[in-house]
Amino acid sequence: MPELAEVEYFRRRWNAGLGQRVAHVLVHPKAGVFKKTDATTLAARLTGATLDASEAAAKQMLFRATAADGAPLWLGIHLGMTGELFVAPAGHAPRKGDHLVLVQRDRALVFTDPRMFGRVLFHEGPDAPAWWTDIAPAVTSPAFSIGALTVFLARRARTPIKAVLLMQERFPGIGNWMADEILWRAAIHPRRPAGSLSPDETKTLHREIRHVATHALRIIGRANAPTMPDPPPDWLFQHRWTDGGLCPKTKAPLVREEIGGRTTCWSPARQKL
């Protein structure tokens, strides 16, 4: 489920636990989400630690904590395809798929992920780990310039633009639905080779990447609702999975096909090859 804005939404769900001590930690150490982490060490070091702050970048979240002995701890979570964070009562009994639970006095912070494409990362030390600092600059930051975009498209010249937009090394946080939303707004066909975009199209693409990211963060990422809000009905998002769905701009039928290994939805009336 989670792309840029959904990750931000889930990150904020754990805000209730910031500034609070972790009384104990429940893990399923053999779960696939701990493939890159020693779950036993993580559980031992987070027990008695205090959660200090959190951030989101790309599709990852970082929770900073201070161990009982004062050491700085860094907990990373990637939600994969089906991961979620939620807050439960302190007595929460972990169910299948609840891979990591930070139990505090007044609540339990739960990471659940049935499909287990998500990952938990852990680091101890004064400096932020590479898995956090190596994340590419946000598409809403000045570093994401038209020049940088142009260079990247040229390098991936023969790949369909849809597949290129999913590359996290340049478009951190963009996922399947955001990529389709961006191309639909920019009126660019998802099969267009990345190297075939004109300077004007590149400029439009750049503008719409920022537009979709900014507004998704505003609508979904900043929401406080207990269930995640959807974008408004004039976004492609609301229509992309409906059989016989119509383009909100042209009212013509939408099309779904696999491009770059992912189901892609577009409006043939406004996105031409």
Next chain:
DNA sequence: TCCTATGTTGTATG
């Protein structure tokens, strides 16, 4: 039963 799924990574090939 069969198909799909808002993601990443390893591997083969050019």
Next chain:
DNA sequence: ACATACAACATAGG
């Protein structure tokens, strides 16, 4: 070394 394409991971729900 770099670009490109695709299978594999694991599970639930329609």
